[in-house]
Amino acid sequence: MAKRIEAVNVSAYYGSFRAIDNITMTIEPKSVTALIGPSGCGKSTFLRSINRMHEVLPGAKVDGQLMIDGQNIYDRDIDVTAVRRTIGMVFQRPNPFPTMSIYDNVVAGLKLNGVRRKAALDDACEKALRGANLWNEVKDRLNRPGAGLSGGQQQRLCIARAIAVEPQVVLMDEPCSALDPISTLAIEDLIAELKNQYTIVIVTHNMQQAARVSDRTGFFSIDSTGEPGRLIEYDDTAKIFTNPSVKRTEDYITGRFG
Amino acid sequence: MSQQSLTTTPAGAQGAGGGGALPRGSRLGAEKLFRGLATAAGSTVLVIIVAIAAFLIVQAVPALRADSENFFTFQSWFANDDPPKFGIAAIAFGTVLTSALALIMAVPVALGIALCLTHYAHRRVASTLGFFIDLLAAVPSVVFGLWGRDYFRGPVGDFSKFLHDHFGWIPLFGGGGPYGNSILLGSIVLAIMVLPIVTSLSREVFAQTPAQNEEAALALGATKWEMIRTAVLPYGKPGIIASVMLGLGRALGETIALALTLGAVYNVSFDLLGTGGNTIAANIALKFAEANPTGRSALIASGLVLFAITLVVNMTARAIVYRRREFVGGAA
Numbered sequence: 349m350a351k352r353i354e355a356v357n358v359s360a361y362y363g364s365f366r367a368i369d370n371i372t373m374t375i376e377p378k379s380v381t382a383l384i385g386p387s388g389c390g391k392s393t394f395l396r397s398i399n400r401m402h403e404v405l406p407g408a409k410v411d412g413q414l415m416i417d418g419q420n421i422y423d424r425d426i427d428v429t430a431v432r433r434t435i436g437m438v439f440q441r442p443n444p445f446p447t448m449s450i451y452d453n454v455v456a457g458l459k460l461n462g463v464r465r466k467a468a469l470d471d472a473c474e475k476a477l478r479g480a481n482l483w484n485e486v487k488d489r490l491n492r493p494g495a496g497l498s499g500g501q502q503q504r505l506c507i508a509r510a511i512a513v514e515p516q517v518v519l520m521d522e523p524c525s526a527l528d529p530i531s532t533l534a535i536e537d538l539i540a541e542l543k544n545q546y547t548i549v550i551v552t553h554n555m556q557q558a559a560r561v562s563d564r565t566g567f568f569s570i571d572s573t574g575e576p577g578r579l580i581e582y583d584d585t586a587k588i589f590t591n592p593s594v595k596r597t598e599d600y601i602t603g604r605f606g
Numbered sequence: 607m608s609q610q611s612l613t614t615t616p617a618g619a620q621g622a623g624g625g626g627a628l629p630r631g632s633r634l635g636a637e638k639l640f641r642g643l644a645t646a647a648g649s650t651v652l653v654i655i656v657a658i659a660a661f662l663i664v665q666a667v668p669a670l671r672a673d674s675e676n677f678f679t680f681q682s683w684f685a686n687d688d689p690p691k692f693g694i695a696a697i698a699f700g701t702v703l704t705s706a707l708a709l710i711m712a713v714p715v716a717l718g719i720a721l722c723l724t725h726y727a728h729r730r731v732a733s734t735l736g737f738f739i740d741l742l743a744a745v746p747s748v749v750f751g752l753w754g755r756d757y758f759r760g761p762v763g764d765f766s767k768f769l770h771d772h773f774g775w776i777p778l779f780g781g782g783g784p785y786g787n788s789i790l791l792g793s794i795v796l797a798i799m800v801l802p803i804v805t806s807l808s809r810e811v812f813a814q815t816p817a818q819n820e821e822a823a824l825a826l827g828a829t830k831w832e833m834i835r836t837a838v839l840p841y842g843k844p845g846i847i848a849s850v851m852l853g854l855g856r857a858l859g860e861t862i863a864l865a866l867t868l869g870a871v872y873n874v875s876f877d878l879l880g881t882g883g884n885t886i887a888a889n890i891a892l893k894f895a896e897a898n899p900t901g902r903s904a905l906i907a908s909g910l911v912l913f914a915i916t917l918v919v920n921m922t923a924r925a926i927v928y929r930r931r932e933f934v935g936g937a938a
Binding site for chain 1: 825827836
């Protein structure tokens with residue numbers, strides 16, 4: 349239920365602008381990897397290139413190889429929808445489908461995969477909501493609009509939606525940046541549980557969060573505006589936050605970033 | 607700042623934050639005035655609607671009293687005769703039938719064009735195509751009518767013959783000609799006229815789909831079409847309904863193009879191909895010049911019916927949109 353991700357010389361572009369340059373890193377299965385760094389350093393772009401969501405934007409493209417258990421997802425004959433089913437994503441702002449009920453939101457991915465049997469959908473819905481620690485809060489109102497939940501509940505609903513299709517990897521793009529501290533704590537607890545089953549990559553602006561939830565941390569940075577983002581240092585989280593080997597990492601995590 | 611200036615400097619002289627004493631309601635006059643103006647503008651709509659309804663009712667009553675047939679079931683229109691004989695059945699039926707056919711033809715195409723413009727076409731192609739759609743909306747309806755009657759009637763006649771020869775067993779296509787001005791011709795022309803309205807409105811609606819909802823669908827492994835079905839269409843549903851209703855409004859009220867392309871025949875018939883078809887608005891246009899006072903009153907009575915049909919259609923659309931409101935964030 350979890351796969352290894354190997355990025356080899358991954359560069360991503362918006363039109364002619366190179367947003368990230370030659371990223372090479374290996375992400376272990378059943379672990380939480382945090383990507384940190386200043387705004388515009390390309391960490392979200394890199395995250396979105398792991399499930400081929402980067403290319404959704406007009407003019408955006410990716411160079412290099414991204415191997416999921418040895419298979420390059422950028423090979424020409426790869427089905428992009430299968431890639432995204434294997435590698436789920438949770439976005440910065442909670443984005444449940446506004447026209448759908450809680451139930452329909454959770455099973456949306458399964459329905460896209462052709463699952464029609466009511467019993468199967470019911471089971472998957474409960475399992476995903478339990479997995480996202482949301483079941484007890486919403487089990488009595490599954491047919492209510494998903495958009496009627498609180499921000500934190502909506503984000504957990506989105507996590508439930510992502511894990512309902514049983515992906516191998518879950519990508520999270522600053523999943524708590526729109527949430528209050530209590531909801532953030534709920535999501536962080538959830539991440540700790542999810543890593544028993546999934547490979548998790550999380551982009552965060554919050555260094556305490558990276559230190560709390562992740563096993564490995566990658567620090568991205570840019571030399572100056574207009575330059576592409578690079579992976580500066582990638583190591584065990586404990587080491588990055590206590591004894592980083594690169595001066596720029598230390599400057600950033602201690603707040604002396606310039 | 608001295609104590610003196612606090613009490614003597616007029617409000618406004620110290621910056622908007624106001625370091626001095628609080629000013630006394632000097633801006634409230636403008637506020638009240640504006641509120642009055644806005645309320646008056648809002649009420650104008652109501653006044654106009656009520657005035658039109660009252661006019662129609664008052665003018666229609668004499669003819670309705672004089673009518674020697676049942677106004678609702680009689681199919682012909684001899685309002686100038688003595689005693690006058692006229693009924694709304696045929697032309698009301700024709701109005702609804704041509705509009706419905708026009709929408710059935712126009713809406714799928716319009717939604718297709720709108721989706722192509724917002725989600726498939728290259729940006730430059732989309733803006734060019736959008737320009738032509740808007741141009742289509744700007745063509746006066748009399749031009750559509752003349753084009754339909756003098757040019758389009760031939761091809762539609764041939765098509766009618768084809769439909770009759772191959773699908774004549776379907777009652778709709780049972781008419782054996784001659785193929786001239788027919789319900790089919792009128793509703794195709796009407797469909798072309800409705801097309802740009804539905805297209806431009808639904809294009810706006812589709813373009814407003816939040817990118818985050820589209821991305822959510824794509825990230826679940828949806829293809830583009832599945833993404834449109836999951837995120838774009840449900841989100842746009844109230845807007846689609848509204849655009850269809852506006853299109854229907856145009857179709858129901860369309861006058862001159864249908865006066866030129868329908869057969870002006872007074873009967874309730876589902877024969878789409880043969881010479882026939884008439885609508886309330888077209889009938890008013892064709893009969894008004896030759897109408898005597900009773901005839902004119904009768905035509906106004908038919909206008910009252912059209913008014914009522916439009917009202918019901920709009921209220922139905924509102925009800926549909928309202929029923930789903932909690933699922934679109936209460937915005938509809």
